[in-house]
Amino acid sequence: MDIFIEPIGKLVNEFSKLPGVGKKTAQRYAYKIIDMDESEARAFADAIIGVKRKVRYCKICGNFTEEDTCGICRTRDKEIICVVKEPKDVAAIEKLREFKGVYHVLHGVIDPLSGVGPNDIRIRELLARINEGNVKEVIVATNPDVSGDATAMYIAKLVKPLDVTVTRLSRGIPVGSEIEFTDDVTLSRAFIERNKL
Amino acid sequence: MDIFIEPIGKLVNEFSKLPGVGKKTAQRYAYKIIDMDESEARAFADAIIGVKRKVRYCKICGNFTEEDTCGICRTRDKEIICVVKEPKDVAAIEKLREFKGVYHVLHGVIDPLSGVGPNDIRIRELLARINEGNVKEVIVATNPDVSGDATAMYIAKLVKPLDVTVTRLSRGIPVGSEIEFTDDVTLSRAFIERNKL
Numbered sequence: 001m002d003i004f005i006e007p008i009g010k011l012v013n014e015f016s017k018l019p020g021v022g023k024k025t026a027q028r029y030a031y032k033i034i035d036m037d038e039s040e041a042r043a044f045a046d047a048i049i050g051v052k053r054k055v056r057y058c059k060i061c062g063n064f065t066e067e068d069t070c071g072i073c074r075t076r077d078k079e080i081i082c083v084v085k086e087p088k089d090v091a092a093i094e095k096l097r098e099f100k101g102v103y104h105v106l107h108g109v110i111d112p113l114s115g116v117g118p119n120d121i122r123i124r125e126l127l128a129r130i131n132e133g134n135v136k137e138v139i140v141a142t143n144p145d146v147s148g149d150a151t152a153m154y155i156a157k158l159v160k161p162l163d164v165t166v167t168r169l170s171r172g173i174p175v176g177s178e179i180e181f182t183d184d185v186t187l188s189r190a191f192i193e194r195n196k197l
Numbered sequence: 198m199d200i201f202i203e204p205i206g207k208l209v210n211e212f213s214k215l216p217g218v219g220k221k222t223a224q225r226y227a228y229k230i231i232d233m234d235e236s237e238a239r240a241f242a243d244a245i246i247g248v249k250r251k252v253r254y255c256k257i258c259g260n261f262t263e264e265d266t267c268g269i270c271r272t273r274d275k276e277i278i279c280v281v282k283e284p285k286d287v288a289a290i291e292k293l294r295e296f297k298g299v300y301h302v303l304h305g306v307i308d309p310l311s312g313v314g315p316n317d318i319r320i321r322e323l324l325a326r327i328n329e330g331n332v333k334e335v336i337v338a339t340n341p342d343v344s345g346d347a348t349a350m351y352i353a354k355l356v357k358p359l360d361v362t363v364t365r366l367s368r369g370i371p372v373g374s375e376i377e378f379t380d381d382v383t384l385s386r387a388f389i390e391r392n393k394l
Contacts, residue, residue, distance in 0.1 A: 004288065005262060005268075006251075006263065007244070010244045010247060011245060014240065014244040017241075018226045019225050020222075027288070028215075031285055032215050032216055034249070042246065046242070047208040047210075048230055049238065049239065049242050050204045051205060051207075051208045051238070052231070052238040055205060055231055064205060065202060066204065091200050
C-alpha cells in the first residue's frame with residue numbers, strides 16, 4: 001500500500017518537478033494545498049493555466065509580454081540595448097531601476113558542446129534592430145562563464161563594425177565579500193579589469 | 198512599471214503562499230511553469246484541483262481518504278490505535294512500514310493559549326472507538342512539546358480507566374547524533390527515561 005492516496009501522490013509528484021524541490025518539500029507544499037479553501041486552490045491552478053495561456057514573447061526584444069510587444073519596448077529610449085540570455089535576466093536588471101534603455105533577449109548563448117550555434121539564438125534579430133534604429137551602445141549582459149563570454153565576443157565582432165559601442169558588464173570581487181574568500185578566477189579577473197582611482 | 202507582467206506576478210504570488218517559499222524561489226518556480234508544455238502545466242493545475250475535490254477525511258480515523266473510510270481502517274488490525282495530531286503524521290509513521298495497527302487523527306492538540314480545548318479535537322471520537330471495539334493499546338504519538346504532552350496526559354487520564362494500555366513514544370537523544378550537541382531538555386529527558394541494559 002502506498003503512503004499517499006492517489007490524488008495526494010499525484011500532487012506531490014507535480015511539485016517535485018519544480019527546481020530544487022525534493023520529495024519532502026513537495027509533501028509540505030501538497031499539505032498546504034489540502035489546507036487551502038477550494039477558492040484559494042482554484043486561484044492557484046488558474047494562475048498556472050493563466051501563465052501558459054497569456055504569456056508570449058515580445059516581437060522586438062524577446063522578453064515576456066501579454067501583447068505583441070512588451071511595455072519596455074513600447075515606452076523606453078532605444079539608443080542603448082542590453083543583451084541578455086533569458087527573460088529572467090531582464091527581471092533581475094529591471095529590479096535595480098537604473099537601466100533606462102531597452103533589452104534584447106537571446107534565448108540562449110552560443111555553446112558548441114550543446115550544439116547551440118549563433119544561428120540558434122536571436123543574434124540575427126539583434127543585428128536587424130541595430131541596422132534599423134538609432135542604436136548608440138550595446139551592453140552585453142550574458143553570464144560571466146565560457147559560453148556567456150564566447151557569445152559576447154561573437155556579438156562584439158559583428159556589432160562594432162556598425163559604429164556601435166559594445167560594452168560588457170564588469171567582472172570582479174562581489175561588493176561586500178572578502179578578498180580572502182574570493183575564488184581564484186574572479187580574483188585574477190579583478191586584477192585584469194582594475195580601475196584607476 | 199512592475200518587474201513582472203500580470204500573469205507572471207500572479208503566479209509568483211501564488212507560489213509565495215507555499216510554506217518556506219520567498220519571492221526569489223517563487224520566481225524560479227514560475228519560470229519553470231513558463232518553460233513547461235501546455236499539457237504539463239495543465240496536469241499540474243489539475244493535480245491541485247484534484248486534491249481539493251477528491252481528498253476527504255476518513256469517517257473513522259480522520260486520515261486522508263478518497264472513500265468514506267481509509268484503506269488502513271478497512272484492512273488493518275484494530276487492537277492498537279496510534280493517536281496523532283495530523284494526517285501528515287500518519288504518512289511519516291507509515292513510511293517506516295513497522296506499525297501494523299490503525300490510527301486516530303486528532304486534527305489538533307489541546308492548546309489553551311490558542312483557545313483549543315479537548316472538545317475542539319477528535320478526543321470524543323477516540324473514546325467512542327474504544328468503547329465500541331476491542332482496543333488493547335493506545336499509543337499517543339503527539340509531538341514532544343508542551344501541547345503534545347498535555348494532550349497525551351489528558352487522553353491517558355480518560356483512556357486508562359477503560360482498561361486499555363496507554364503508551365507514549367519515547368523521547369531521547371536522536372539516533373546518530375552526539376551527546377555533546379544534544380539540547381539540554383532532550384538530554385535531561387534521556388536521563389529520566391533511561392532504560393535498563
